[in-house]
Amino acid sequence: MKFRLASSPHQHIRRDTGQVMRLVILAMIPGVLLQTWFFGWGTVIQIGLAVVTAVVTEAAILELRKRDFERALKDYSAVLTAMLLAVSIPPFAPWWVVVIGTFFAICIVKQLYGGLGFNVFNPAMAAYVMLLVSFPVQMTQWLPPVNLAQYSHNFMDALQAVFTGFSVEGFSLAQLKTGIDGVTMATPLDTVKTSLSQGFTYSETIERPIFDSVIPGLGVASSWISLGYLIGGLYLLKQKVINWHIPTSMLAALFICALIMSLVDSDLYPSSIFHLFNGSIIIGAFFIATDPVSASTTNKGRIIFGAAIGIWVYLIREWGGYPDAIAFAVLIMNMAVPLIDYYTRPRTYGHTSTKRKTKNKAQS
Amino acid sequence: MPNNYDDIIEKLDNNQLWDFPGGVFPAERKTLSNQTPIGKLPIPERLFVTVKQHIGVEGHLIVEVGQKVLKGQALTKSMNPFAVPIHAPTSGEVAAIQKHVSAHPSGLPEMTVEIISDQQDKWIQLNPLIDYQSQPKIKVLAAICDAGISGMGGAGFPTHIKSSPKKDVDFLIINGIECEPYITSDDRLMREHAWQIRQGIDVLCHLLKPKQVLIGIENNKPEAIEAMQVACRENPNYRICSVPTKYPAGGEKQLIQVLTNREVPAKGLPMDVGIIMHNVGTCFAISDAVFSGKPLISRVVTVTGEAVEKPSNLWALIGSPVAHLLAHSDYNPKLQKQPNVIMGGPMMGFNVINDKVPVIKTTNCILAPTDTEISSNNEQACIRCSACADACPVSLLPQQLFWHSKAKELDKAQDYNLFDCIECGACAYVCPSEIPLVHYYRIAKSEIRVEQEEKQKSDKARERFEKREARLIAEQHARDEKHRLAAEARKQAMESKGNNAKDKIAAALARAKAKKQAVNIEEETSVSKADLANDVIEAAAPNETTEASATQPTTKVASSNQRVQAAIARAKAKKAAAEAATSNVEVEVPSEVEVEVEVEVEKNNDKVSESIKTETQSKNQSVNAKEPAPHAAKPEPLKPESASSESVSEVTATKTATIAASKKARIAAAVAKAKAKREAQKAAETEQTSKEAPLAEVEDPKTDSSQEPVKTQEQQIDMKKRKIAAAVAKAKAKKAAEKADKSS
Amino acid sequence: MSLGFAILTALLAIGLLALIFGSILGFAAVKFKVESDPLVEQIDHILPQTQCGQCGYPGCKPYAQAIADGDEINKCPPGGDATIKKLADLMGVEAKSLDSAHGTEDVKKVAFIREDECIGCTKCIQACPVDAILGAAKQMHTVITDECTGCDLCVDPCPVDCIDMLPVKDSASSWRWDINTIPIKQVG
Incomplete structure (x- = not known):
């Protein structure tokens, strides 16, 4: 009988790509639960829609590409992309928004680049930006947190709202957006941005009900949700699914930028804590920027990559046209990854410096 | 430090x-x-x-x-x-x-x-x-x-x-x-x-x-x-x-x-x-x-x-x-x-x-x-998680090496220090996509090594080629220079003698004479050369005949079984030749072989001829029959005019083995050969492109047979002669093939 | 008057800019000049140096010259697709498949003389482009295997057809890890 022939090593650690992805999905659960708690069932509906679209799209395209789609689906990467996109979308956004977004993420951003491992951009973020640019109204209709909303809504309301634009009782999205004070609610970042541009100071702005949180200055909902994702992120760190470099450097960079600016003028520039715990910074740092495929792969490179994202986020938040900036920052840095990787190669054992010297020699 | x-x-x-x-x-x-x-x-x-x-x-x-x-x-x-x-x-x-x-x-x-x-x-x-x-x-x-x-x-x-x-x-x-x-x-x-x-x-x-x-x-x-x-x-x-x-x-x-x-x-x-x-x-x-x-x-x-x-x-x-x-x-x-x-x-x-x-x-x-x-290897796509880079003991970037090795971008892989990899397997061990990374590196390394070897070799070849070119040019120059000098010397000589018209005429006459002589000599030599060649060809054929005849007694002495085998082998060779040949040639060449084979068979035994006809019987012997195949093919190129003349020559050769007999055989063979050649040319003229192959095949076994151990003293002496003959015959066949090529 | 002055200023400014940029470019061209072999040399280094002439030129160098002068890059069977790819990279043209009119890519071979059949005619020695055949008139010849490029050129001149082209054997050192049982599948 023929002997088995294989190349060494003959042993493997028992953690495959699917497991890694499942761990990440698992780590998202606390955040998702909190988000559902604060923004209603819409989030869950969006996730459901996104996951179904993602899996169907992935399977269809792999079939077209004549690849083994069953095996590829088992790696759960499409599900993870779908979830990341779904939690970034307003819970009551029309159903077609998330469907188009997910299709774009899987088909255009991922598969057309060659599938898992070959995509240059983070699929979820690329899709998010596409949606934000194409459907700005639908993509910014965030509801007020449940405890601040004038009208409460249940699962059926959410379902109806997503598919028809009206809740069961016939409230429109605009009505649902109304806060308890009868004023249409905006997200904390929006609120700060608009009020600062209207001439209010930062300290005046955070007196509003949406900032009525444990720590003054934090959005009620977003601080809790951020905390949920933080727990998940720490779990991932502990499980060694992600490295510390990107989250740490990104949060640190944002923190430092905000600190410097708030020291310069605390009336115009929100505090570091405000920046860290509002918007999607935490989920961005632990779940989005750490997407291995589109992030830098060297340790030094990861630090640069994370820090640059942090700086971009701050720049866009403070001086850009959009209230939040994770998606833009991540995409910008995705483009820089090959360059970063090239210049941050670790020194190989036995070499006096990185490859630069021999490179020059080769050229001359 | x-x-x-x-x-x-x-x-x-x-x-x-x-x-x-x-x-x-x-x-x-x-x-x-x-x-x-x-x-x-x-x-x-x-x-x-x-x-x-x-x-x-x-x-x-x-x-x-x-x-x-x-x-x-x-x-x-x-x-x-x-x-x-x-x-x-x-x-x-x-x-x-x-x-x-x-x-x-x-x-x-x-x-x-x-x-x-x-x-x-x-x-x-x-x-x-x-x-x-x-x-x-x-x-x-x-x-x-x-x-x-x-x-x-x-x-x-x-x-x-x-x-x-x-x-x-x-x-x-x-x-x-x-x-x-x-x-x-x-x-x-x-x-x-x-x-x-x-x-x-x-x-x-x-x-x-x-x-x-x-x-x-x-x-x-x-x-x-x-x-x-x-x-x-x-x-x-x-x-x-x-x-x-x-x-x-x-x-x-x-x-x-x-x-x-x-x-x-x-x-x-x-x-x-x-x-x-x-x-x-x-x-x-x-x-x-x-x-x-x-x-x-x-x-x-x-x-x-x-x-x-x-x-x-x-x-x-x-x-x-x-x-x-x-x-x-x-x-x-x-x-x-x-x-x-x-x-x-x-x-x-x-x-x-x-x-x-x-x-x-x-x-x-x-x-x-x-x-x-x-674990079995169940390779999935690389997700660039860089767990491999974290595991690498020499701080390489295995994911980049993998990328370049797989894409056969060998110089880039070397740029990422592929040869510093110690093949410890830590990267492949931790890879969640179960990519056999080390295997890719080994392939890339061996390919680079082979490529480098080839590069070295091609450099050496280039150097040798250039040296050779230089040498040839130098030789050409040297020749030209010599000619020029010689021409100058002649010119000078002529100039110095130029005043003497008589001398000039005499010299011209002498030159013409010399030239004529040279031509004569050349002609002579070429004639003699042709004769020689003819002799050689003649010598070639009889040697085969003698050998063929030499084998004859042994065949006779040997058991009929062997004869059967030989016969079958011959038949087989014939068949193969027939198959290889296109219809035109098939008619010409092998038919004679068939005759000859049949004659021999008749000579040997009736049983044998039976066994040829009934191929089924000889199936179990076919394996053995492969060995004497050259013997079988050997008489082929003789192509006697009639089967009887061949057999006569053979018989005489067998009985006496004297020079006279072999001479006879030689003549017969030469005639046969000439005929074969004519036929070959004829065949060539009919523009059958594929007939060269069978012709070559017909010739080839002959050389083999010429190398076979010979028994009689005389043949041993002839060995060298035969070799040359075989070579010349081969050359002729080749020429004929070329001619055919050109004509077709 | 002021209009004329404006035009003059504009012209001066543009001229000055052109001067500055021109000098920068000129300086850069001198300072960062890339030393490189002439094109023919580079092409010649890519070619396999079998000197086989299958391309229709009497050796690799002439073919290199021809490529530099605009000939097709796909006429080299011994180099095969790898060489064509490298040439395409160098010349900045599209890689083509091998022109089958010039032959097909084959396993690497070296010449071998069946020595007892050799008649010592020296024809192969004259044919060998890299002097890889040893021998003298009426003496047996032999091939220096290490030097043989497998060009095939000695086979035709041999009057007795005693030269074979034998494939180069695989050894443990040249083994390319082709364990074919490892399933390396493509996945999306």
Whole structure:
């Protein structure tokens, strides 16, 4: 009988790509639960829609590409992309928004680049930006947190709202957006941005009900949700699914930028804590920027990559046209990854410096 | 040097070590085999001693097949400094010296001495060198070299070369790490033979004079550490270092980094940073060689894995087939879907291609795992998680290397320091997509090596080509120059004689005469040449005839069975020729053969002709019939005008074998040949493109037949003549073919 | 007047800029000049140097010259696709498949003379482009295997057809790790 022939090593650690992805999905659960708690069932509906679209799209395209789609689906990467996109979308956004977004993420951003491992951009973020640019109204209709909303809504309301634009009782999205004070609610970042541009100071702005949180200055909902994702992120760190470099450097960079600016003028520039715990910074740092495929792969490179994202986020938040900036920052840095990787190669054992010297020699 | 000697010693004094980046922690599984003492493996019936078992060059064999050898007798020797000899592992007889499957991942056959054991196990006279300290170093080195010792840890570098450095040695590091899972041969060796290992270290110290000896042992082997500590108690200069368990701490470069924080420069040797490293097994072998004169003919091999019932360590003779070791350890192949035996550990070992692979000097483990112990490769796409980069002990970027290796961008892979990869397998071990990364690197490395070789070769070819061109041009110039000079000389001569018109005329006449003469001579020579050629052709044919006729008596004498075979063979050849030929040629050439064959058949026996007609009968003989095929085809080119004339010539030749007869035959043959040629030309003119092939085929066997042993004296004399004739005939055939080519 | 002045200023400014940029470019061209072999040399280094003439030129160098002068890059069967790819990279053109009119890519071979049939005519020696055949008139010839490029050119001149082209054998050192049982599948 023929002997088995294989190349060494003959042993493997028992953690495959699917497991890694499942761990990440698992780590998202606390955040998702909190988000559902604060923004209603819409989030869950969006996730459901996104996951179904993602899996169907992935399977269809792999079939077209004549690849083994069953095996590829088992790696759960499409599900993870779908979830990341779904939690970034307003819970009551029309159903077609998330469907188009997910299709774009899987088909255009991922598969057309060659599938898992070959995509240059983070699929979820690329899709998010596409949606934000194409459907700005639908993509910014965030509801007020449940405890601040004038009208409460249940699962059926959410379902109806997503598919028809009206809740069961016939409230429109605009009505649902109304806060308890009868004023249409905006997200904390929006609120700060608009009020600062209207001439209010930062300290005046955070007196509003949406900032009525444990720590003054934090959005009620977003601080809790951020905390949920933080727990998940720490779990991932502990499980060694992600490295510390990107989250740490990104949060640190944002923190430092905000600190410097708030020291310069605390009336115009929100505090570091405000920046860290509002918007999607935490989920961005632990779940989005750490997407291995589109992030830098060297340790030094990861630090640069994370820090640059942090700086971009701050720049866009403070001086850009959009209230939040994770998606833009991540995409910008995705483009820089090959360059970063090239210049941050670790020194190989036995070499006096990185490859630069021999490179020059080769050229001359 | 940033890591100077004193700093290192100070840190070691504080029981501190360094670390290397990356590394993995695979399940150790060492308790499977390290619980029992090293057992003795019975002498196998046959031993397969591979001639080359180390890095360097092999010696040339000094034994012959059938020679009796004693245990420990050298089988090869060489004057090359990079050669180490091999020795007979036991007494017995050299059964064969041939290629045998090798202990290499490719399993490609390599030259091997096969020894049948006589079970006496009788030693050759041994010459220990007990007073080595009073001997010159060169003598000790020679003893080590003659004992056939090469590194036993993995690579198999000749030990005597490593032991004669040209620089001062700061550290002699003894590698007792054994970081691969499952393997415990060094562990058991240190536990049981610590004293001898220390003696080996003593010898090395005598040779190397290191400032400090560091013995690195992983901290998962407390018994070995203790045993070595006891053995080295009297030498304050010997320091046992307990190294934290992490794969691949036992790699040469990694161990140097852990113990001294020095780094071996890329493409350099440990000696470049004042370090020499030897394996504990090598130390043991050195002490064996020096103190008892025994060459390296056996080593400790761990036989382990869950597919063997009795995993243990064994003293195995070099050359024992893997099957012998497995049988002794009660290997149960039923536990594996497909036989799966790994030589070496699970991280760096390779699958043997069958169980006849012999144990060599670097074999430390035979691993027979069950299907659940090892993983199948189920490759998925790389997600660039860079877990591999985190695991890499030499800080490479395996994901980039993989990318470039897979895309065959070899220069870019080299740019990412592909050749610094030590193939430890840590990257592939942690890869969540189960990509066989190391396999890709190996392929890329071998391709780069082949490419470099080809590059070198093509450079050499270019140089030779250019030199040749230059030479040809120079020759041309020289010729031109000569001609020019000659012309000038003539011109001058003419000018000087120019005033004398008579002379001129006379000279012209003389020239014309000379020219005429030259032409005549040329013509003559060409005529004679043609004659000669004709003679040669004539000579060619008769020789074949004589040979054919010479075979005739033997055929007659031989049993009819042989004749039948010959006849069948002829018939077959005919058939083949007929098949090969296109319709046109088929009519011409083979028909004669058929006639001839039939004539012969008639001459021989009626039975024979029957057997030809009934092919079914001769089926069982067809195998034999292949042999006389050239005989069958041989008479073909004769192509006699009539079958009878041929047979007449043959008969006469057979009976008398006189020159006269052969002359007759010659004439007949020549006629036949001429005819054949005419026919060939005719055939060519009919623009049948494919007929050249059958013609060539018709000619080819003739040359074969011309080389066959001849019986009569006369033929022997004619040998050379015939060869030339055959050659000329061939040339003619070729020319004809060319002509045909052109015309078609 | 002011209009004329404005035009003058503009012209001056543009002229000055052109001067500055021109000098920068000129300086850069000198300072960062890339030393490189002439094109023919580079092409010649890519070609396999079998000197077989299958491309229709009497050797690799003439073919290199021809490529530099605009000939097709796909006429070299011994180099095969790898060489064509490298040439395409160098010349900045599209890689094509091998022109089958010039032959097909084959395994690497070397010439071998059946020595007992050799008649010592020296024709092969004259044909060998790299002087890889040893011998003298009426003496047996032999091929220096290490020097043979496998160009095939000695086979035709041999009047007795005693030269064979034998494939180069695989050895453990040239083994390319082709363990074919490892399933390396493509996945999305």
